[in-house]
Amino acid sequence: MDCVVVDLAAYHFGTLEEADRDRVEEHLLTCTGCLRAYLALKRRTAPGAQGAVPSAAAQERLRSAVAARFRPTRWTLARGWMARPIPLYQGLAAAVLALVVASLLPALAEKAPPLAGGRYVDTARPLAESLTIY
Amino acid sequence: MDSDEALYERIRRGDMRAFDELYARYASRLYGFLFSILRSRADAEDVFHEAFMRALDARDVELRPGGFRAWLYRIGRNCALNVLRSRERGARAVASIPEVEPAVRADEKLEGKELDQALAGAVERLPPKLLELFHLRSSGMSYEEMAEVLETPLGTIKSRMNQMVTTLREEMKPWIAS
Numbered sequence A: 001m002d003c004v005v006v007d008l009a010a011y012h013f014g015t016l017e018e019a020d021r022d023r024v025e026e027h028l029l030t031c032t033g034c035l036r037a038y039l040a041l042k043r044r045t046a047p048g049a050q051g052a053v054p055s056a057a058a059q060e061r062l063r064s065a066v067a068a069r070f071r072p073t074r075w076t077l078a079r080g081w082m083a084r085p086i087p088l089y090q091g092l093a094a095a096v097l098a099l100v101v102a103s104l105l106p107a108l109a110e111k112a113p114p115l116a117g118g119r120y121v122d123t124a125r126p127l128a129e130s131l132t133i134y
Numbered sequence B: 001m002d003s004d005e006a007l008y009e010r011i012r013r014g015d016m017r018a019f020d021e022l023y024a025r026y027a028s029r030l031y032g033f034l035f036s037i038l039r040s041r042a043d044a045e046d047v048f049h050e051a052f053m054r055a056l057d058a059r060d061v062e063l064r065p066g067g068f069r070a071w072l073y074r075i076g077r078n079c080a081l082n083v084l085r086s087r088e089r090g091a092r093a094v095a096s097i098p099e100v101e102p103a104v105r106a107d108e109k110l111e112g113k114e115l116d117q118a119l120a121g122a123v124e125r126l127p128p129k130l131l132e133l134f135h136l137r138s139s140g141m142s143y144e145e146m147a148e149v150l151e152t153p154l155g156t157i158k159s160r161m162n163q164m165v166t167t168l169r170e171e172m173k174p175w176i177a178s
Helices: A008-012 A018-030 A032-045 A056-069 A074-082 A088-111 A127-131 B004-012 B016-038 B041-057 B068-086 B090-095 B112-124 B128-138 B143-150 B154-176
Strands: none
Touching: A008 A018, A008 A032, A008 B154, A018 A032, A032 B112, A032 B128, A032 B154, A056 B016, A056 B041, B004 B016, B004 B041, B004 B068, B016 B041, B016 B068, B016 B128, B041 B068, B068 B143, B112 B128, B112 B154, B128 B143, B128 B154, B143 B154
16 A cells, blocks of 8 residues: 555544455554654544643632532432442441340240130130130 | 543542542643633633633533533533633634744754654644644543534544644654655
């Protein structure tokens, strides 16, 4: 491929057809001049290539404005805590629930009516009365 | 690495580390883009500030994944155009292309910095509309994103892209002619 027709800009910005891209790539392997020009183009379009960023003062002004505008409130802090990747409050809630269940279990066991053959027996009534059913 | 959209949400919850990260991603590219429109460091800094604050202050915005960049650039571009209009410089800025160093002669042998400077000059000589595309495409934007930022039909973007690469090819010919 002749250097004069190498379209490095189109290659770099992705406007070439696949076959043309292949041809440019083959050419870049063998032509130092084109490779140098291509690398210069890449440098020119790389992040920060324009060599300009806002001044440090402008950056600080923006940072301060953002910090003032979005200073976290108690509510947002609480929401952030609740949204932690490993929510600690869930473990805490589980522990509290386990304690409550453990403390209630004996009382529930006392109140639960005994089972006899799968049938309910009213132990509060005298035995004789419970049998006089006609 | 967090997405732009995730950082955006974290900043709105007051996370300044997220701000630093997002700022680092856009400081050079967005500023360069705005500077290419405004041609004034002070104006570009002001508009950069305004665009960032407007984006962060916006309420009820539902960003699609990957949509933050085009949205921020569009805000920035609109702010920049407002500055141009308000100072009655719009027509002058669009019509005039700043004086830059003369084009490099074909017979000059260019290496290293010379080549970089020549390319910088070629980019500076691009017409404003093509220069916008140069910056947006260099930011890694797709044709669809560029169409969104510039509020221009996709077909027009494709056509301008061809113009842009053709112009640059012509500028680069002297350097690569063997």
